[in-house]
Amino acid sequence: MKVFKEVFLNFKKSGFMNLISVGTIAITIIILGSYFIANLAVNHFLSRVENKIEIVVFLKDGFAAEKMKNTITELESLNEIEDVKFISKYDAYQEFVKDKEILTILQSFESNPLPDSIKIKLKEYTPKNIDKIINILKSKEGIEEIQYGGKEIENLLNILNVIKIIMIVIGIIFIISSLLVVSNIIKLTIYARRQDIYIFKMVGATNFFIKMPFILEGIIHGFFGGIIGWVILYVIINILLTEIKKETGLDFTGFYVFTPSFFSLKFLIETIIAGILLGFFGSLLSLGNIKEK
Amino acid sequence: MIKFNHVFKIYEKNIKALEDINFSISKGEFVFLTGPSGAGKTTILNLLYREDIPDMGSVFVNNEDISHISDRKLPFYRRNIGFVFQDFKLLFDRTVFDNIALPLVITKTEKKFIKNKVEEYINKTGLCGKEKLTPWHLSGGEKQKVAIARAFITNPSLILADEPTGNLDDESSWEIIKMFEEVNKEGTTILFATHNKELLQKMNKRVIRLNKGKVISDESI
Incomplete structure (x- = not known):
């Protein structure tokens, strides 16, 4: 418990320096936290976009569904593919008649005008994967049409991937720069106590x-930096959301990352852990050369 | 106990702090180190403390070449040495008691033992009633007594003193010298740097004189 006495004395001796150090960590936590939230929002958006993308294959009318079975098992065995679903014309009809307007249109036909189809979901929507699947499908018999959004989707996917990479790079830069700031602040507290450190070494x-x-x-x-950072971040985001609502009428509070449950205990604990890690590695970095006087 | 063997210490720009220093000190001796400012007294003490290592030659303490002590073992070497400096080197945000207890605290000594030991040395140095004060409230002589109690409390085999009376009036100086004499009688080796001539004459001990980094005389007065 002697060590806590030392810590307490350090606090007492470098009072203002403590404030700077805690403040720096708090600011870092706010920046990292905002980054984290932005990153989650972007990723959430990306996955929603990707989930909407699917390849739909319409089959020729009258082509026996049994003959398609081989193609489906072949597709299922591919690594790139997440899910393959055969939708018979009957299933498609059942799905469409749920909408009353479409029901009236469909009822004007004598028989079911909808074709059999296959819905394909990919694990990863890269242009390369899409091309590969399209080429396989084109070689098969009985296919009327393939829909996948074409070039536009490919471009969108490319942009989304670039955004992901940029977010990762920005995150790394934030973490490194905050570590350097924290370690330099602690270096200053060590400098303030160099005489005491000298005496400790002498004895x-x-x-x-x-x-x-x-x-x-x-x-x-x-x-403490982690807690303070969390509180400020919470306040900032809440103020922002109310202001946006007041000015534009848009309510983002329901949007995934801004729901109250997101700012839950888990996020608080995560910010505290992030703060502690920052403080820990920051002090380790600055203590590296304490040996040389 | 101590042996300097052809020791050279050269600082930047070819300033020779020490030039071919040779001397030995036996166990239990009380030796003064004297000479004008910049003669190399502090450098010799720094070498003994392993604050610094010689550029050439070797320094032996207890037959061990101390240049070769690893960083990991260095703290344990230093625990055998007591130091007393002109500027006291006290922890000003701690009480007299805590300052004196420091060398025992860092070795994780039992609390009760520390308390008894510190009280013993507070009595010996005449600091009774001041245990709870911080050094800010002490006179120069009292501060030096705290430093002495801290240096003596571990019963080190060697005590290094760098002008410990430099900032003190005559009366306090003599009190402090008496303490060094007493601990020397108990067998502790003392190397005492000073340029107080009166002190050297009255004490009648071995004196090593330095000038410009060289030993110019080594004799008992």
Whole structure:
């Protein structure tokens, strides 16, 4: 418990410095948190877009469904494919008649005008995967038409992938820069206590004994920085959402990442852990060269 | 106990802090190190403390070449040495008690033992009633007594002192010298750097004189 006494003394000695350190971590948490939320929102949007994309194959009327079975099993065995679903003309009819307007149109036909079809979902929508599947399908008999959105989808997918890569790069830059800021702040507190560190070394304290209080200090700073960062982030987002609602009438509170449950205990714990890790690695970084005086 | 063997220490721009230093000190000796400022007294103490290592030659303490002590073992080497400096080197945000207890605290000594030991040294150095004060409230002489109690409390085999009386009036100086003499009688080796001539004459001990980084005389006065 001696070590906590050391930490307490460090706090007392470098009061203002503590505020700067906690503040820096809080700001970092706000930036990382906003980034995290933005990243989740983008990913959520991306996966929704991707989920909407599917390849639909319409079969020639009168072509026996049994003959299609081989093609379906072949497709199912491919790595790129998530799901293959055969939809008979009867199933399609049942689906469409749920809509009353379409029902009246369909009832004007003597028989069911809808074709048999196959819906294909891919694991990953890359232009290469789409091309491969299209080429396989084109070689098969009994296919009337293949729909997949064509070039537009491919372009959209390419843009989405670039966005993902940019988000990852920005995230890495944020983490590195915040680590450097935190470690430099802790370096300053070490500098403020260099005379004491010198005395500790003179009386024969081990490096571990000397470093431990600083590491704990970093962790404690991270803890408080994480909590403060979370609170500020929560307030900012709530103010933003109410302002947007007031100005434009748009209500985003129902949108995935902005739901109250998202700012739950889990997110709070995550921000605290992020803060603690920042403080911990920040202090480790700055203590690296404590040996050289 | 201590042996300097052809020790050279050269700082940047070819400033020779020490040039071919040779001397030995036996266990239990009380030796003064004297000479004008910049003669190399502090450099010699720094080498013994392993704050610094010689550029050439070797420094032996207890037959061990201390240049070769690893960083990991260095703290344990230093625990055998007490130090007393002109500027006290106290922790100003801690009480007198905590300052004196420091060398025992870092070795995770039992609390009760620490309390008894510190009380013993507070009595020996005449600091009774000041245990709970921080060094801010002490006079120069009292601060140095705290530093001495801290240096003596582990019963080190060697005590290094760098002008410990430099900032003190005559009366406090003599009190402090008495403490060094006492601990020396109990067998502790003392290397005491000073340029107080009066002190050297009155004490009648072995004196190593330095000038410009060289030993110019080594004799008992």
